[in-house]
Amino acid sequence: MMLMDNKVATHHRFIKKFERDLKAYFDAGDDARFLSTFSKYTNLAEPSEHAEEMLYETLLRSKRPGELVDYSLEQMNNGDGNYETHMVYMLQALSDMGNYEEVLEFSGHLLEEPIPQSFRIDILSLRQNAANKLRGMLSDQEPVISKEEFDKFNLFQQLEFVEKITAAHDITYANLITEVFSEIKRNELKTAMLLYLRSVRSNGTLTFEKCGVKMTVQPAELGSLEEYFIVKDVLPKVLDEVEQFNPSFTEAAAELLMGHAIYMYPVQPDFTAEAAVKAYCERIEEMLGMPESYEADAKVKHWLGEIEREIAENSL
The missing domain is CATH 1.10.472 (Cyclin A; domain 1)
Incomplete structure (x- = not known):
């Protein structure tokens, strides 16, 4: 029994030493030694939340977002570690990779769940940043469908089009939908447009009347259907x-x-x-x-x- 206790104590000391080394390498900016030590550390024990945060910061700092995404997905799939930490850093890595559409898709699903307020704030910030980056990338592009063409669509075609760009989180059409919204008479189409503008976190407000009720809303702040x-x-x-x-x-x-x-x-x-x-x-x-x-x-x-x-x- 004493021998077993000694082995446990030795194992515990090894883990603590690795954690001290990780902190020292992280603070010194020695990314290569940090990553090498982290690999050995995880062979001995499940990493602490703080160790994983340092890993994520190191991978972002060393421009290795793809490895971060792979690691975080594996941890989440296994149910290991802190889900919120994994998700926040994964979204940041996807954003660093320029995968803004994926950030919008992941964050959109998350915001429909009853998540903690602090987590929601982090996700909203990452989502808004991705939307802004995507908007900047597309600012010089003309939408494939013009207002004139949209106006020529019948109601079914308009609904189908809005549902399609909502599913794709296609921010290219935010200005078009905002512009034509005030001209729309059909409530079903207004709903589809509001849900689209919500999906791309559209800034600004809309004032309209529905079912005899006048209202002013911020699409980005609306709940889901x-x-x-x-x-x-x-x-x-x-x-x-x-x-x-x-x-x-x-x-x-x-x-x-x-x-x-x-x-x-x-x-x-x-x-x-x-x-x-x-x-x-x-x-x-x-x-x-x-x-x-x-x-x-x-x-x-x-x-x-x-x-x-x-x-x-x-x-x-």
Whole structure:
């Protein structure tokens, strides 16, 4: 037992010595010896968060971002170390490599998750920097589609085009979409444009009216469609209720609410999600010829009726 204790103590001393050496080489800017020692160190133990931060700084300093990306992805895939540290440095490395589209794609997904505020601030900063760099690279390029050509598209073509550039995080069209937004009458297309401008972190504000509500928004600060109250807070509860009284109608109910969400986003009515759940459930009961049973607020039912009327009058 004493022999085993001695081996453990010796192993621990070796690790501490490596960590001291790593700090000394890092402070001295001796990147080659740092990287060589780090490799030996990781053969003995899982690296500490501080050691990995020094590794990342060393790889960035020595212009080896590709190795940083490979290492961070491997650590994240294995579930080792601090995920936030790996991700922040990986995005920085991708940016240093000029892979700004990848930075926008990774960061866009991250910002849709409930991540800690300090992590969110780091990601927003890296995303904005990548967007600015990409905007600078593309500033001398003319968009392939001009305003005149966009105006000639029918509604379906316009929606398809906006969805395509949103998926590609194509910042080239930010000015075009901002310019034509005020001319757009269809709520579905306004929603698609807002989501596009959100995806490329568009600066500035937009003032418009939707569903009788006047608003001024900053697209970069909007939540995703998945975070919109109808999708996040109302839809799941309505589907749970419909599953109880008419399971065969759940798919139709989902299509109904998603259609309303796309039409209304990002309007926030002055009533609770629970009130909306009751109104939708009674509306579905009515559609199915069933007696109303949810005691929905008359004001909310009137709102729902107005939304349905607007959609019917402006149907695709």
